[in-house]
Amino acid sequence: xxxxxxxxxxxxxxxxxxxxxxxxxxxxxxxxxxxxxxxxxxxxxxxxxxxxxxxxxxxxxxxxxxxxxxxxxxxxxxxxxxxxxxxxxxxxxxxxxxxxxxxxxxxxxxxxxxxxxxxxxxxxxxxxx
Numbered sequence: 001x002x003x004x005x006x007x008x009x010x011x012x013x014x015x016x017x018x019x020x021x022x023x024x025x026x027x028x029x030x031x032x033x034x035x036x037x038x039x040x041x042x043x044x045x046x047x048x049x050x051x052x053x054x055x056x057x058x059x060x061x062x063x064x065x066x067x068x069x070x071x072x073x074x075x076x077x078x079x080x081x082x083x084x085x086x087x088x089x090x091x092x093x094x095x096x097x098x099x100x101x102x103x104x105x106x107x108x109x110x111x112x113x114x115x116x117x118x119x120x121x122x123x124x125x126x127x128x129x
Contacts, residue, residue: 001093001105002030005115008071009042015071029101036088039070073113089113094122 002019013021018038019030047062066086067076077086092109106120 001032001091001107001116003107003117003119004035004072004113006069006071006073008038009068010038010045013071018071029104032105035072039072039075039088042070043068043075091116092122094120096120096123 002016004015007014008018015035018034022028022030022034043063043066046068047059047066050065051058051062064077064084068074072088075086075088077084081087089112091107091113092111093105094108095103096106098104107116107118108120108122110116110118
């Protein structure tokens with residue numbers, strides 16, 4: 001979300017700046033995948049900088065050695081929970097009515113990532129029960 005306190009290793013932009021830039025350029029609301037797509041480019045650029053030769057083996061070794069602070073937080077291939085998997089910590093959100101756009105994603109749980117501020121409480125969906 002734009003409230004994540006991380007910055008891009010490529011551009012130095014904050015998550016807020018990335019979301020606002022997307023909205024400004026497209027007149028559309030930011031979407032959840034934007035940060036993760038941006039982080040893919042961060043990882044690719046970092047891997048290529050650290051790759052000593054362009055070969056599948058060298059690139060694979062550089063990916064496995066990746067430890068990078070990205071716009072979605074730290075990315076690291078540790079072999080856990082499985083080889084060749086990098087996990088990012090997530091927060092819980094709920095789409096709620098908003099002013100600029102019909103709905104906005106509000107962080108309602110940050111147990112796994114306390115650096116992200118909670119902005120509301122989880123509420124029942126109207127008409128459900």
